[in-house]
Amino acid sequence: MDRRTFLNNLIQLSAATTAAGAVVAGFAEENKDKPLTLRPPGALPEDEFIKTCIRCGLCVEACKNRDNKMIVNGKEIDTLFLAAPGDKAPIGTPFFIARTGPCFMCDDIPCMYACPTGALTPKECQNDKGEVAIDYAKMGVAAIDPSSCIAFWGLQCTACYRACPELDKAITIEWKQNKRTGKHAYRIPVLHEEYCTGCGMCEMACVTEKPAIKIFPREVFLGKAGDRYVKGWDVKDQQRVKKASTKTTTKTPWSKKNPIQNLNQGVNWNE
Amino acid sequence: MNKIFKNRYLILRRLSQFTILFLYFAANYWGWKILIGNLSFSKLFNTIPLTDPYAFLQMLFAGAIISSNLIIGLVVILLFYGIIGGRAYCSWVCPVNLITDLAAWVRRKTHHEKDNLLSAMKIKKFRYAFLVIMLIFSAVIGAAAYEFINPIGFFTRGVAFTLGFTWVWLLVIFIFDAFVLKNGWCGHICPVGATYALIGAKNLIRVYHTKDNCTNCGNCFAICPENQVLSPVITKKDDFIHGIECTNCGRCIEVCNDNALKFSLRNFIKGEKNEKNSSN
Numbered sequence: 001m002d003r004r005t006f007l008n009n010l011i012q013l014s015a016a017t018t019a020a021g022a023v024v025a026g027f028a029e030e031n032k033d034k035p036l037t038l039r040p041p042g043a044l045p046e047d048e049f050i051k052t053c054i055r056c057g058l059c060v061e062a063c064k065n066r067d068n069k070m071i072v073n074g075k076e077i078d079t080l081f082l083a084a085p086g087d088k089a090p091i092g093t094p095f096f097i098a099r100t101g102p103c104f105m106c107d108d109i110p111c112m113y114a115c116p117t118g119a120l121t122p123k124e125c126q127n128d129k130g131e132v133a134i135d136y137a138k139m140g141v142a143a144i145d146p147s148s149c150i151a152f153w154g155l156q157c158t159a160c161y162r163a164c165p166e167l168d169k170a171i172t173i174e175w176k177q178n179k180r181t182g183k184h185a186y187r188i189p190v191l192h193e194e195y196c197t198g199c200g201m202c203e204m205a206c207v208t209e210k211p212a213i214k215i216f217p218r219e220v221f222l223g224k225a226g227d228r229y230v231k232g233w234d235v236k237d238q239q240r241v242k243k244a245s246t247k248t249t250t251k252t253p254w255s256k257k258n259p260i261q262n263l264n265q266g267v268n269w270n271e
Numbered sequence: 272m273n274k275i276f277k278n279r280y281l282i283l284r285r286l287s288q289f290t291i292l293f294l295y296f297a298a299n300y301w302g303w304k305i306l307i308g309n310l311s312f313s314k315l316f317n318t319i320p321l322t323d324p325y326a327f328l329q330m331l332f333a334g335a336i337i338s339s340n341l342i343i344g345l346v347v348i349l350l351f352y353g354i355i356g357g358r359a360y361c362s363w364v365c366p367v368n369l370i371t372d373l374a375a376w377v378r379r380k381t382h383h384e385k386d387n388l389l390s391a392m393k394i395k396k397f398r399y400a401f402l403v404i405m406l407i408f409s410a411v412i413g414a415a416a417y418e419f420i421n422p423i424g425f426f427t428r429g430v431a432f433t434l435g436f437t438w439v440w441l442l443v444i445f446i447f448d449a450f451v452l453k454n455g456w457c458g459h460i461c462p463v464g465a466t467y468a469l470i471g472a473k474n475l476i477r478v479y480h481t482k483d484n485c486t487n488c489g490n491c492f493a494i495c496p497e498n499q500v501l502s503p504v505i506t507k508k509d510d511f512i513h514g515i516e517c518t519n520c521g522r523c524i525e526v527c528n529d530n531a532l533k534f535s536l537r538n539f540i541k542g543e544k545n546e547k548n549s550s551n
Contacts, residue, residue, distance in 0.1 A: 013394075013396060013400050014400070016394065016397060016400075017397065017400040017401050017403075017404045018404060020404075021401065021404035021405055021407070021408050022408070024405065024408070024416055024417065024419070024420055025405075025408035025409075025411065025412055025416045027419060027420065028408075028412055028414060028416040028417075028418075028419035028420075029412045031419050032412070032414050032419070047413065048335075050413070050414045051330065051334060051413055051414055051415070052330070052335040052336065054311045054312045054322075054323075054326055054341070054415075054418075055309070055311050055312075055326075055418060055424060055428070056308040056309055056311050056312035056313065057299070057308055057309055057428060057431060058307060058308050058312070058314065060299065060432055061298055061299045061302075061307050061308070061431075064300070064302075065302035081432065081433050082433060083433075083435075084425075084428065084429060084432070084433040084434055085425070085435050085436040085439070085440065086435040086436040087433070087435055090419070091418075091419050091425075092311075092418060092419075092424055092425075092428060116312055116314070116320060116338060116340035116341065116344075117312070117330075117335070117337075117338050117340065117341055118336060118338045
């Protein structure tokens, strides 16, 4: 082979591999970006999870062959699945759909301990003291749509409240007077994210045609107040902002005037 | 009986491939603890981990923290295929081989084995370049990039877990192999096969060729999915098939009517002597 053919072949080979590689990588990049995927308990943050999960399915196998099998109307409810092409999760990775197969929160957490790679790890399923239990899982967080939740209409429901494994902690019922009738009460479900594991039992139990309470991944649904706002009555919250930087950058320049001057601006006191 | 003997390795291979798929299926559906997981990572008898070396490499490049389980599994695989199996993974374990063998059969039956849409000569080194580029892209996107399209993973997950639209991709590979490029996927593209070729480059079990028995009939060339490994040896010298891309499928042994080929243990010292003699 002379030098010319060699170089020609080399260029063609590089071009072909780069093109093919870019197509595959482009597909992978697009496919891995499915922010609404609900992961098993103990999952690493999504960025890390997608790197670390080898897609072996040991968690799904452990979930399928768990001890506390849930049978509804003679049919066993499967929770975890490995995403096949066409599913709403990155290909090959484990996920669950809360409406049809929520996490039943086994005490022994078989799926998490089955993981060989550490994509599911007890470190992501523990409280501040380092105690590992399924109650400290953070699979997601429930969110209520008040417009379709019949409790907000004034109807008696509390299905989600009673389905919740963290009973009276993650969802509480708030009583309010129903002024429309004058003699009835609203019994409104109120969510407390610090106790919510995101198991999805409430979403499965919800009586409306399309669930009025839904599970979202925590990073999708939860906001962040930032260091600028603090609960002045809460010692713990004050600890949070202890290390906050006082140097803040703003997009528009700071006003040179003092606040009183600023407030009085444009008011003519002589009139 | 003779027919069974003539296809002994093919039957054993199919048995091996289907047994593995069945065990994965049984692990998920009935909780058998013989072989659980899939071909990315499995556990044998619920203790011995087995790691796909290419998935491991991609995870490494993507920047994942590698667990001890994966490393032990990788060592097991490297020892087994590096010393014994060679590239046997491709023909004895991988289920995509079922599809591409079927495609090769269709090719032979429809008598267009040499009609390729792509030039087979031009892309013969493609898989090794593709192997490297997918590692680079894994680092770029921060995830094991090839695992998103890896048909081996698709197939085993489809059997053991959910099928979904997996069959579309497998059908594409069948069509590609049968009508676009001979032995296209396994022999030119698949970086997992390329990884196993590199791992098994110095293994012990190889096909041995006896020159005196060979009648130059060309049967082995016609059946071999990687027949570039045959050409330096067949009809030329008494030697092992040293080419790293040989999958140890044993088809050449079965189609040879002259007893010129057999499985044997490769002896490196003797092999080197032979080469010296032939070059002199």
